[in-house]
Structures are given as C-alpha cells and as structure tokens.
Amino acid sequence: MSDPAVAFTAIEQGEVVTEPAAAPADGGGKPRGLLGDAWYDLRHKPMFWIAGGFILLFLVMAAFPQLFTSKDPTYALLERSREGPSSEAWFGYDVQGADLYARVIYGTRASITVALLATFGTVLFGGLAGIIAGFRGGWIDSLVSRIADIFFGIPFLLGAIVILFTFNPPGSNRGQWTITMIVVTSLVVLSWPVSMRIMRSSVLATRNADYIIAARALGAGPMRIVWRHLLPNCLAPVLVYSTILVGAVIGVEATLSYLGIGLKPPVQSWGIMVAEAENYLRVSPQLLLFPAAFLVTAVLSFVMMGEAVREALDPKLR
Amino acid sequence: MGRYVLRRLLQLIPVFFGTTFLIYVMVFYVPGDPFAGKCGERACPPAYIAYLTHKFNLDKPLIVQYLTYMKNVFLGDFGTTYNGRSINEIIATAYPNTVKLALVALGWEIIIGITAGVLSGLRRNGFLDNFVLVSTLFLLALPTFVTGFVLKYLFGFKLGWVTPTVTSANVTFTELLLPGFVLGAVSLAYVARLTRTSIAENSRADYVRTAVAKGLPRRRVVGVHLLRNSLIPVVTLLGTDLGALMAGAIVTEGIFNIHGIGNEVYRAITRKEGATVVSIVVILVMVYLLMNLLVDLLYAALDPRIRYE
Numbered sequence: 001m002s003d004p005a006v007a008f009t010a011i012e013q014g015e016v017v018t019e020p021a022a023a024p025a026d027g028g029g030k031p032r033g034l035l036g037d038a039w040y041d042l043r044h045k046p047m048f049w050i051a052g053g054f055i056l057l058f059l060v061m062a063a064f065p066q067l068f069t070s071k072d073p074t075y076a077l078l079e080r081s082r083e084g085p086s087s088e089a090w091f092g093y094d095v096q097g098a099d100l101y102a103r104v105i106y107g108t109r110a111s112i113t114v115a116l117l118a119t120f121g122t123v124l125f126g127g128l129a130g131i132i133a134g135f136r137g138g139w140i141d142s143l144v145s146r147i148a149d150i151f152f153g154i155p156f157l158l159g160a161i162v163i164l165f166t167f168n169p170p171g172s173n174r175g176q177w178t179i180t181m182i183v184v185t186s187l188v189v190l191s192w193p194v195s196m197r198i199m200r201s202s203v204l205a206t207r208n209a210d211y212i213i214a215a216r217a218l219g220a221g222p223m224r225i226v227w228r229h230l231l232p233n234c235l236a237p238v239l240v241y242s243t244i245l246v247g248a249v250i251g252v253e254a255t256l257s258y259l260g261i262g263l264k265p266p267v268q269s270w271g272i273m274v275a276e277a278e279n280y281l282r283v284s285p286q287l288l289l290f291p292a293a294f295l296v297t298a299v300l301s302f303v304m305m306g307e308a309v310r311e312a313l314d315p316k317l318r
Numbered sequence: 319m320g321r322y323v324l325r326r327l328l329q330l331i332p333v334f335f336g337t338t339f340l341i342y343v344m345v346f347y348v349p350g351d352p353f354a355g356k357c358g359e360r361a362c363p364p365a366y367i368a369y370l371t372h373k374f375n376l377d378k379p380l381i382v383q384y385l386t387y388m389k390n391v392f393l394g395d396f397g398t399t400y401n402g403r404s405i406n407e408i409i410a411t412a413y414p415n416t417v418k419l420a421l422v423a424l425g426w427e428i429i430i431g432i433t434a435g436v437l438s439g440l441r442r443n444g445f446l447d448n449f450v451l452v453s454t455l456f457l458l459a460l461p462t463f464v465t466g467f468v469l470k471y472l473f474g475f476k477l478g479w480v481t482p483t484v485t486s487a488n489v490t491f492t493e494l495l496l497p498g499f500v501l502g503a504v505s506l507a508y509v510a511r512l513t514r515t516s517i518a519e520n521s522r523a524d525y526v527r528t529a530v531a532k533g534l535p536r537r538r539v540v541g542v543h544l545l546r547n548s549l550i551p552v553v554t555l556l557g558t559d560l561g562a563l564m565a566g567a568i569v570t571e572g573i574f575n576i577h578g579i580g581n582e583v584y585r586a587i588t589r590k591e592g593a594t595v596v597s598i599v600v601i602l603v604m605v606y607l608l609m610n611l612l613v614d615l616l617y618a619a620l621d622p623r624i625r626y627e
Contacts, residue, residue, distance in 0.1 A: 150336035153603050155565025158583065162344045162595065165587050251461035255569060258463050259584075274463065281467060282475050292464045300459035307455065 038236075041312040048308040054301035061105060062112040071102035073268055082284045091290045095276060100287065104294050106268040111298060114180060114263070115249040118187040123242045126192035130199025131234075134207065135226060145200070148193035157255070159190045164261040176267050183262050187249060198241055202234040209233075240310040247302030254295050270295040323615065330607050335388075341599045342384050345592045387596065396597040399586075405597045408582055413601070415489045416578035419570065420563040422491060422498025423505070424556060431506045432552065435513020439548075440540065442518050450514065454507035462566070466500045466573040483575040497574040501567055505559045512555055516548040523547075550620050557613030561606030 042048045061068055071089075076098040085092040091100035133144040163186040168179055206212065207230070215229050256262030257271025265272060270291040277287035370376070375383045390397060396405035438450040473496060474482030484493045499506075520526065521544060529539045568580035575581075579598055586594035 146332060146336075149333045150340065153333050153337040153607060154340065155562065155599070155602055155606065157568055158565050158599060158602065159341075161568070161584070161587060162341060162599075166344050247459065251459075255461055255463055259569070259572075274467070278467070281471055285471050285475075288467055288471075292468065295461065296459050296464060299461070300456065303455060303459050 038309070038312040042308060045308050045312070047304055048312075051301045051304035051308060054297065055305060058108055058112060058298050058301070061108040063109075065106045065109065068105045069099070069102040071099040073098060073102040073106040074266060075099070082280065082287065084284070085286060092284075092286055094273070094287055095280065100273075100290055103268050103273060104270070104291050107270045107273060107291065107294070108298070110180070110257075110263050110267050110269040111250045111253055111295070114183055114187075114253045115246045115302075117180075117184045118191075118249045118253075119242050119246045121184060121188035122191045122245060123195050123238055125188060126195030127199045127238055129192065130196040130238075131203055131226060131230070133196065134200040134203030135222070135230065141200075144196070148196050151190065152193040152197075154190065156190055156252075160186050160252070160256060161259065161261060163189065164256060168261060176263075179263055179267070183253065183256065187252065191245070195238055195241055195245075198237050199234060202237050203230060206230060206233050236313040240306060240313055243309050244303055244306035247299040247306065250295065250302065251299050323611075326611050326614065330611065334603065334607060337603050338388070338596065338600050339384055341603075342387070342592075342596050343380065345587075345595045346380065346383070387593070391597070391600060396600075397593045399591050399594055405594050408594060409579070409597065409601065412577060412579045412582045415576055416564050416567055416571070416580060418489060418491060419494050419498055419501060419567055419576060419578060420560055422494045423502030423563050424560055426499050426502045427506045427509045427556060427559070431509030432513050432549070435510040435552075436517055436540075436545070436548075438510070439514040439517025440521065447514070450510055454510050457503050457507035460503060462500060462504065462569045463573060465503050466497075466570055469496060469500055470573060484577075489576060494576070497570050497576060500573070501563055501570040505555075505563070509552060509555060509559075513548065513552050516551055517544065520544055520548045546620070550617065553616060553620060554613050557609050557616065558606075561602070561609040564605060565602045 076094075076096040078097045080093045080097045081095055083089070083093045083097075089099045089101060091104060094100050094103065129144050129148070133141045164182065167186070168174070168182045174182075212225060212229055215225050220228075253262055254269065254271035254274070257264075257269045258275045260275065262271060263269040273291035274288055274295075277284070277291070280287055375386055378386075387397065394406075396409065398404050399408075434450045434454075438444075438447040441447055470482050473479045480496050481493070484497065486493070525547075526539060526544055529543045530536075534543075564579065566580075567576075567578055568584055570576070571578045571580040572584065579602070583595055583598045585591075586598070
C-alpha cells in the first residue's frame, strides 16, 4: 500500500464518508453512544482480537525489543555472512554477518514510531483544517479546499521523494531523531488533504443537524458547538481512516527507506533490510523474506483493525 | 455540459500552477552544486559556470525562473538537462513504457478485480466471497516492493517462467505482465472490494427486483441492469488510479529495470537535474488532473441521474 491517496478514494467511494455517525440506537433500555455501540460490536469479532493481539505484540516489540532477543543487532561478524537459519540464529545472518532476527525485532521500533507519529500528525492537522473549512464555510472553506487540492495533486511517492531529497539527501549525516521527524513531516505534508476532506465532508453533513441548530439557539458558542456536538459526531470516519493509515504509513516508510531516502543505517528498519538484501535475492532470499514478512504482518494487522473498526462504526454495514 | 467542462478546466488552473510551483521550489532547493562533477576531476571554469548560470536562468529570482520555464513548457519545450540532453527526448523515450506499464496494471485490475468483485458481491458470505475478502485484505497489506521482489523471486528465479528483468528499451506488453500485476496489486484489491460493495448494495435495489419480477434472464439482470449501475464508482476509482499508477511506478520500474518515467525521475533527482524532475512531474500532474476531469464527465454518460448544469 504505497499510496494512501488510493486508500482514501476507496474509503470515500465506500460507505464511511457519506454516512455521518449515526445517532445512538433508540428504543430498548439505556441507549448506548456510538462508541459504546461500536465496542459492543467489536468484542464479538475474531478479526478485531487477532489484529489487536498482533498490534499489541508489535507495540511491545517496539518498546522493549530486549524482551524478544538477547543479541545485539549491530554486532556483525563477516565470517558468518549470509549463513542460513539455524538454532543459533533463527533467521540466519545478514550480509555483514549480523543476526537477522535481532535486526528484524529492533526494526519494529522505527516503523511503529514513524507510523504512529505520522498518523497522529495527519489526523490532527487534516482534521483541524477540515473542521475549520467545514464549519466556517465561505471563503475560508474555498481557500483551505484549494490548498488541499494543490497538495492532493502531487503524486504521493514522487512528492515524498522530492521532499526527502531536499531535506534528507542521501549521504547526509543527521541524527536518528532528526531523520525520523523529517520523514514524519513529509508524510504529514502529503497526506493531510485526505483527512481534511473526510473531516470536512462529515462536518458539512452534520453542520445543519437539528441538535446543532438547537445548541446554537440555546446560545452555545462556536467552540462549544465544535467541541461538544460536532466533533463527537464527525470523528468516526476519520478514526477509521487513521487506523488504516497507520498500516499504510508503515508500508510507505519501508518503501522510502528501501529507496534510500527514508531512515538510514544505523537505524534498523525493515525497508533498509530489504534494500540490502535486494542484490542477494537469487542466492539468499531469506534475507529479504524475513523482514518483508514482518512488514506485511504489521501492515496487515493495522489494515485488519481498520476494517473491523469500520464495520463496527458504520451502521450501514451491520 | 459545456459550461461545466469549462468551469472544471478553470478550476484546474490554480491547482496545476500551485502543484508545479511547489515541486519547482522544492526541487530547486535541493542542496548541492549543480556543477559539481560536471567537469571531471577539477572545478568548472568560471566562464562555463557563468554561461550555464545564464542559460538556465540560475541567477534570476525563483519566480522568474518558474515563469520562464512554464512559458517554454506551454510552447512545447521542456528544456535541456545540464549536459545538454533534450528533456523532450527523454520523455519521449521513457513515457510510452510507463503508459504501457500502467495500462497492463489497469488491465489486471479490470480483469481480476472486477470479476472477483462481481462474483463475491453476487453471493455474499459464500466461500468465494470470504476468499476474496481475505485475499484482498492480504493484497492491501503488501507494499509494492515486497510484492515485486517476492514475485520476481518466485516466477523469475525459482520457476523461471519470466525473465527477472526487462531488458529491451522498447518494452512489449508480454514482458510487462508481471510488473504490471505488481504495480496494480494494491489497487486491484480496492477495485475488487469496491465492486463487491457496490454490487451487493445495488442487488437489493428496486429496479433489480423489478427486472427479476418481469422475468428477465439472470444474465441480463446482472449484466445489463446491475453491472451498469454498480460499476460507476469503480470507473471513478480506475480513472483516478491510472494517473496514480504512472506516478507510483518508480518502485516497480526500479525492481524490474523498466526504462520508464519513474526510473528517469529517480535518476534525475539523484543527479540534481531539476529541470527533468519538474518536467516529468508537470506531465504526471497534468495527466492526473485530466484523468479526474475525464472521470467526472464519464459519470454523466454512465449515470443518467447525474446532469451537469
């Protein structure tokens, strides 16, 4: 999933956006809120538990890689270069002779950090822009929408490559944290229009609802209307998008690192490992397959989670 | 209709200029000296630098550079690279390959994606439906370079069905079957899922029930009544995707060594060939925007309920 824009198109064309968050089900005991309803639905889905379990595993792996391996991922012995999997090293050794299992485990951190930060930034920034555009309307709406159009018009991968080549050129010597932030920023810059549009369309759909008008008639200020009435009812589509986006960003981060303009050694990243293994594909495919398998599992669990959340939040799909 | 097209074209103008200017600014901020290494082991003579600086307007303010460049683009001249190669020529050789690649990818999406979507949408919750759901979920989670390498290893090295890399400069469609699939894999999953949802939604519609009730054969109900209405959102996705596929072909072209526009643009960025990067991006953005417009217009043709004023 190298292009979140495509993901957006599918979501937009699907059911989520057109359907603003539904009012709680009426009748039958104490009405649950939307989130309560969704939680009730989620608890009965095996997909949710499987995906949740994997996500938890990856989160623990990112936070405490020492729990999973006692080896040092940077300790390399050339004499064991490209040795196959054994009981000593489960995934074998990489080209430099470092333990591949340890490297893959330590690579989780970079992917998860970038993905969570970028998603958070995108949703925060895009959501804010969407609320402002949708709620204020008028020329502000046109202006924000046109700016979003401009950013949306930049092909995702191409834009990321250009930005990263400008601020993070190959061969530059920057700290790990700086590079991570540059990658995160570039992803936010290129993907905020999507969450802005989702937010804007659900705000537009909710803006003239009776309860908003009622709140306004009762004298609620714009901040209160947005915070107490609009936001809770517009959050669902963006929430769904953000879950799927985490998965997409993990894939994009790996792609950029693979191209050599994302994260860089000595940071451990699955994309870097795949790039290193590229030239040995014919003789030792395991070098490529193990990190790729982790990458795919991570993306898959977030996409599955997004799927489960979407089904739970969208009343039309029930 | 004519007025709608005109309005949309006018709306495209700020987006087009905004996007290209943004790229232009970013590309020409790429740090580094464009003359580094151009003159062999020694520094370039000042006269040469002065000549090229003047020729490429490097001494002018950025906005002037941009406008001069855009003027030339509209006259059909994308300029030359720093070592004098015509960018028109680069694009002319590379672009057809990328278009072919994107078309092959689109072909896979249509053949497999729509078929799988229709079949699973017609029998919801059947075996095939679940199979399609699970396999598309899996496809969605596969980044392009993983699909690329795994399939290249499997079909190229293990089974030997295809040559692992594309060697000819003018690629044929058969060579592109595998790369095209790799490029289109993610979108294929989206197409399948969208078709499925759309079909499942519409098969409960009144007009379908009417068609069944008046005794039309199932083939006609599905093929004419149901499919025509259900494919409208799919066509949108496919249309916008064609633009996105060309821009996203960088990774696929790299893996399979296809001499296309993605390869060119990547090389140009690493060599700080600003003019080439901007030119290719301009073309891609233009294609992308026009595809979106085309898709909107196609809407009216497919769905009589939509009329543009």
